[in-house]
Amino acid sequence: MHGEQHYLVGLDLAGRRVVVVGGGTVAQRRLPRLVASGALVEVVSPEVTPAVQGIVDAGGAVWHARRYAPGDLDGAWYVLACTSDAAVNARITADATEQRVFCVRADVAVKGTAVTPAVGEHDGLLLGVLAGGQHKRSAAVRDGLLAALRDGSLSDQHDQPAGVALVGGGPGDPELITVRGRRLLARADVVVADRLAPQELLDELPPHVEVVDAAKIPYGRAATQDFINTTLVENAKAGKFVVRLKGGDPYVFGRGFEELIACAEAGVPVTVVPGVTSAFGVPALADVPVTHRGVAHEVVVVSGHVAPDDERSLVDWDALARLRGTVVILMGVERAGAFAAALRGGRPGGTPVSVIQEGSTRAQRVVRSTLDALAADVVAHEIRPPAIIVVGPVAGLARELPCRP
Missing domain, CATH: 3.40.50.720 (NAD(P)-binding Rossmann-like Domain)
Structure with a gap:
């Protein structure tokens, strides 16, 4: 040697x-x-x-x-x-x-x-570590440096330019945010956060970071979208880097594109960081695959913020009822009975349904039901938002699993 x-x-x-x-x-x-x-x-x-x-x-x-x-x-x-x-x-x-x-x-x-060398990348940096042939040591040091850079505990002295990042925080568990999302959050001057964004991530922010509560609480008080857009634009134009932290994915019923349009019209640069959408991530954590070979060949994600008979609804519920695959309903707890009735127009009343409340968090609850029983089960189990409703044969597959450790 x-x-x-x-x-x-x-x-x-x-x-x-x-x-x-x-x-x-x-x-x-x-x-x-x-x-x-x-x-x-x-x-x-x-x-x-x-x-x-x-x-x-x-x-x-x-x-x-x-x-x-x-x-x-x-x-x-x-x-x-x-x-x-x-x-x-x-x-x-x-x-x-x-x-x-x-x-x-x-x-x-x-x-x-x-x-x-043991190599890793971080925000335009290419890190290489050599340890005289001790591969495990070089890899361990590389991993430690990357982790420190990504969580902000080690600064690379690179100032984040002013602008806005639309960051999907995932379904709730702070560990389910993407690496890029966490890195940008560590560089924020201002964070505009939804109630459904992982709250533990806000606790980790340095004291100088301003946190703006978007307060978009279902069926309660809500900050208007105009207020949110104005907050993003004005802070970015003041030279600050703003992270708009959302639950799930910004582009899945998260109004992310509305915010991008507002920033683009104001000449504010925007970075989009997709997140793990609760529509797919939460069912997976409850042993409900939204697709399964030989069971479901399509998945439809539906917003439940308006009832099937509401004139504002853009959903063809008759068509959905005729489909054989999976329907995932977000924001649908309050109108669960109405959605079940609409789907029963083309699906058997015994069609499996899984309802997952506060998925990925310590408070996660899962209720197994059917289209016929859904309305009563939501009331009996006192299900409240946020909750995901999954309708289709895949919702019954968990019953076939042996007891898991």
Whole structure:
């Protein structure tokens, strides 16, 4: 092993030939980042994994379906020896050294002329950690740095420009927000939050962050959308970075696009960060897959904020009743009986229904019912918003499960 430390450097491989010898799992891990760098990647291997085949089929690399042969490294700028044969890897490394081309040897890193660091990305930063061949240590340090950058405990001294981020917070559990959403939240000057946004995330904000309660409480007082739009625009124009934190996904009955339009009309830049929508995430946590092979080939997500017979309704309830798949109703607790009656126009009264209240949180409750019994069960179990109603055969699949630990 070399006594000296490695010299860490970034290579500009765009448009330059890179040869990867071997098509197994090591090549599978290395190829995506090489392809993303713009390198002209060529894989030499008699066989490749399905993932490598997928990269080749997508045009990311060229595959030579044969064993390594002299001349394969001609014109290469960088070489990776990733075969399962130590003797072949040694020969590749020797040939690369003779041609003065840096070569990573995957099986015995210290015998190559280059090593691959533990790499991670964060907001335009590319982090690389080397630990003298101690791969677990370098990976652990990389993961720790990324976690600290993402939760804001380690600052990269990069000021967030003014603007608005529409961030989906997920169905309620603070751990279900996306990595990008959490990172942007850590940089906010102002946070405009719904009641359904994960409240624990607000508790983690630094004291200087202004939190504006959007107060969009179902069937109660509500901040007008105009007020929310004005708050976003005025704060952004004052030079602040504003995060509009919503429950679920901003674009699934969350009025996210209305807010984007308001910002666009005011010339305010907007970043959209999708979230885990409660329409799919909450049923999954209650053992209700919204699709299942041989059971449901379609999913329809419906807003329940108006009744089926309301003149404002844009939903064709007769058509929904005739469908055989899954109907997910959001904001429908108050009118559950009316929705059940509308769906009974084309579905059996015994059609399974699952109602999940406060999904993904410690207070989650699940009621298994049917179209016929839904209205009575909602009252009997005192179901209250927020709750998701799932109608269709998939809602009865949980009964087939053995007891789970």
